[in-house]
Amino acid sequence: MTELEVIQGDITALAVDVIVNAANSTLLGGGGVDGAIHRAAGPELLAECQNIAERHGGCPAGEAVITGAYKLPCKRVIHTVGPIWRGGGAREPELLGSCYRKSLILAQKEGLESIAFPNISTGVYGYPKTLAVKTAVQTVKAALPAIPGIKRILFVCFDQENYALYTAELTI
Numbered sequence: 001m002t003e004l005e006v007i008q009g010d011i012t013a014l015a016v017d018v019i020v021n022a023a024n025s026t027l028l029g030g031g032g033v034d035g036a037i038h039r040a041a042g043p044e045l046l047a048e049c050q051n052i053a054e055r056h057g058g059c060p061a062g063e064a065v066i067t068g069a070y071k072l073p074c075k076r077v078i079h080t081v082g083p084i085w086r087g088g089g090a091r092e093p094e095l096l097g098s099c100y101r102k103s104l105i106l107a108q109k110e111g112l113e114s115i116a117f118p119n120i121s122t123g124v125y126g127y128p129k130t131l132a133v134k135t136a137v138q139t140v141k142a143a144l145p146a147i148p149g150i151k152r153i154l155f156v157c158f159d160q161e162n163y164a165l166y167t168a169e170l171t172i
């Protein structure tokens with residue numbers, strides 16, 4: 001049985017097995033949650049991301065890669081790249097769903113039991129929060145049979161609007 005939880009707060013403070021970063025395809029850091037994660041983890045995280053970027057040419061939207069967590073209280077970090085919102089006709093829901101699904105499958109493969117997600121794409125990338133929450137929750141629920149090793153999934157909302165949307169979506 002996997003527990004789904006919603007909390008409001010800073011994802012960098014969580015001592016779960018793995019936190020997910022809403023990165024960009026260069027993997028070289030940025031603003032928002034990406035900036036917060038890199039600041040809290042320290043420069044070794046950027047060095048590992050640079051190494052992955054050099055070997056694999058970055059990370060396309062909808063994909064996920066895993067690194068160490070360095071100074072963060074969690075054990076690992078999964079970096080996934082959400083879609084930039086372009087009006088909804090550019091495979092945005094498919095790509096956003098893929099971020100959640102591939103992150104969960106990667107966590108399961110690495111033997112990680114608790115995972116925390118930020119609200120991917122709903123900041124700088126402009127994905128409407130009311131739509132993103134539906135794709136996030138539906139995708140995670142649909143993936144549950146494939147990830148029996150994951151016991152806890154947290155949706156970490158930074159802002160009140162997302163917190164209210166996730167709370168409502170998960171109590172349906």
Ligand code: AR6
Binds near residue numbers: 010024082120127
């Ligand atoms: N903890 C949890 N959530 C946070 C935190 C935090 N410390 N800080 C911000 N959020 P964004 P995106 C929320 O913009 O839309 C970066 O520059 C925030 O309120 O971080 O996927 C990357 O490098 C929002 O709800 O990511 C990319 O270039 C959510 O995290 C680009 O932004 C996602 O907002 C990715 O854009």
